[in-house]
Amino acid sequence: MATRGNAIIKGIEIDDIITALNRAYADEWLAYYQYFIEAKVIKGIMKDAAIAELTQHAADELRHATMVADRILQLGGTPLLHPKEWFEQTHCGYDAPKIFDVVNILEDAIKGEQCAISVYSQIAKMTRNKDIVTYDMVSQILADEVEHEEDLQALHDDITEFVTEIKHHIS
Ligand code: FE
Ligand code: FE
Ligand code: MG
Numbered sequence: 001m002a003t004r005g006n007a008i009i010k011g012i013e014i015d016d017i018i019t020a021l022n023r024a025y026a027d028e029w030l031a032y033y034q035y036f037i038e039a040k041v042i043k044g045i046m047k048d049a050a051i052a053e054l055t056q057h058a059a060d061e062l063r064h065a066t067m068v069a070d071r072i073l074q075l076g077g078t079p080l081l082h083p084k085e086w087f088e089q090t091h092c093g094y095d096a097p098k099i100f101d102v103v104n105i106l107e108d109a110i111k112g113e114q115c116a117i118s119v120y121s122q123i124a125k126m127t128r129n130k131d132i133v134t135y136d137m138v139s140q141i142l143a144d145e146v147e148h149e150e151d152l153q154a155l156h157d158d159i160t161e162f163v164t165e166i167k168h169h170i171s
Contacts, residue, residue, distance in 0.1 A: 017127060029061075030087075039054040043101060047102050060144055103159060110149060113145055113148045
């Protein structure tokens with residue numbers, strides 16, 4: 001087990017890992033809330049399927065926040081203590097829903113997942129062969145984010161196809 005403080009694991013500063021993880025931690029909380037509120041305000045065709053997906057993803061993002069916080073603590077760091085720091089530290093930002101239509105909401109959520117994928121790919125690259133515990137955790141989260149993106153994209157495509165078909169039939 002690595003020592004705490006200004007320590008180094010195989011040529012990588014632990015403080016740099018903690019900083020990267022805290023930024024991801026901020027992203028997870030913002031992603032959690034974005035999914036939570038999207039599931040509440042969403043309107044339109046096939047919205048029940050979208051609500052099920054958004055609600056499940058909200059729970060996953062909260063679980064990711066827990067995993068990341070626990071690893072920050074193991075490394076001797078402190079997870080961000082104030083929600084205002086989420087906005088100061090976030091990579092991916094927060095996309096408040098503006099148009100509540102299913103297709104718009106799904107498009108915002110897909111963008112969020114693409115950002116999460118790039119964040120965790122970067123941390124995986126940073127820790128690979130250096131901090132195996134963080135690397136393993138980040139790889140698990142990355143697999144979830146890839147699945148999230150695929151689920152949302154599949155739903156988005158189903159809905160837009162369905163809408164096109166309906167328009168075709170009524171014209
Ligand atoms: Fe996540
Ligand atoms: Fe996600
Ligand atoms: Mg899903």
